[in-house]
Amino acid sequence: xxxxxxxxxxxxxxxxxxxxxxxxxxxxxxxxxxxxxxxxxxxxxxxxxxxxxxxxxxxxxxxxxxxxxxxxxxxxxxxxxxxxxxxxxxxxxxxxxxxxxxxxxxxxxxx
Amino acid sequence: xxxxxxxxxxxxxxxxxxxxxxxxxxxxxxxxxxxxxxxxxxxxxxxxxxxxxxxxxxxxxxxxxxxxxxxxxxxxxxxxxxxxxxxxxxxxxxxxxxxxxxxxxxxxxxxxxxxx
Numbered sequence: 001x002x003x004x005x006x007x008x009x010x011x012x013x014x015x016x017x018x019x020x021x022x023x024x025x026x027x028x029x030x031x032x033x034x035x036x037x038x039x040x041x042x043x044x045x046x047x048x049x050x051x052x053x054x055x056x057x058x059x060x061x062x063x064x065x066x067x068x069x070x071x072x073x074x075x076x077x078x079x080x081x082x083x084x085x086x087x088x089x090x091x092x093x094x095x096x097x098x099x100x101x102x103x104x105x106x107x108x109x110x111x
Numbered sequence: 112x113x114x115x116x117x118x119x120x121x122x123x124x125x126x127x128x129x130x131x132x133x134x135x136x137x138x139x140x141x142x143x144x145x146x147x148x149x150x151x152x153x154x155x156x157x158x159x160x161x162x163x164x165x166x167x168x169x170x171x172x173x174x175x176x177x178x179x180x181x182x183x184x185x186x187x188x189x190x191x192x193x194x195x196x197x198x199x200x201x202x203x204x205x206x207x208x209x210x211x212x213x214x215x216x217x218x219x220x221x222x223x224x225x226x227x
Contacts, residue, residue: 006153036218043115045218046215046217049213049215089153091154099146099154101155103153
């Protein structure tokens with residue numbers, strides 16, 4: 001069963017606009033959520049995280065929102081830049097170090 | 112080193128052969144993890160080390176897979192009698208503490224394993 005779901009395999013956004021990537025989860029025990037960015041032939045790079053005690057965390061152009069009642073989180077990138085084009089993975093953990101990953105969303109930012 | 116280092120970066124081998132993948136975590140990181148990513152899939156957890164012990168091996172897909180960590184540093188993942196379905200990118204990650212205390216895991220660039 002897929003505990004972390006990213007239902008949009010791809011997203012295309014114009015440079016300067018907002019990119020919104022979504023993630024849903026099923027396990028109510030998850031208490032820590034992360035977003036990773038991955039370029040081809042490289043490992044995932046940590047982007048931003050949020051603890052379940054918060055509903056928002058912001059770092060520069062990146063903001064993660066957590067809606068625990070809906071078991072939903074999203075990553076907002078604004079303004080989007082061409083260098084943001086990559087695959088974005090949502091991940092979650094439940095009081096252990098094991099991360100459960102979604103299948104990823106490929107973001108393309110075009111000029 | 113500055114980041115997680117994995118070797119080899121690519122490995123092509125024949126079905127039935129054994130392979131050994133190596134991970135060198137970030138210096139001082141006590142927790143080490145192995146994941147794999149099959150084509151078109153997300154990352155799948157394999158095993159986690161705290162120091163030299165492995166509290167969670169739940170993700171190892173079969174008894175052909177094993178891993179060890181020595182000296183609280185380098186880890187090797189061994190796959191015996193490889194099968195074609197073992198073809199994937201094998202990723203290693205490390206973090207400073209375990210339990211994670213909400214510390215992100217930092218990944219290497221992976222080993223791309225292809226079984227012919």
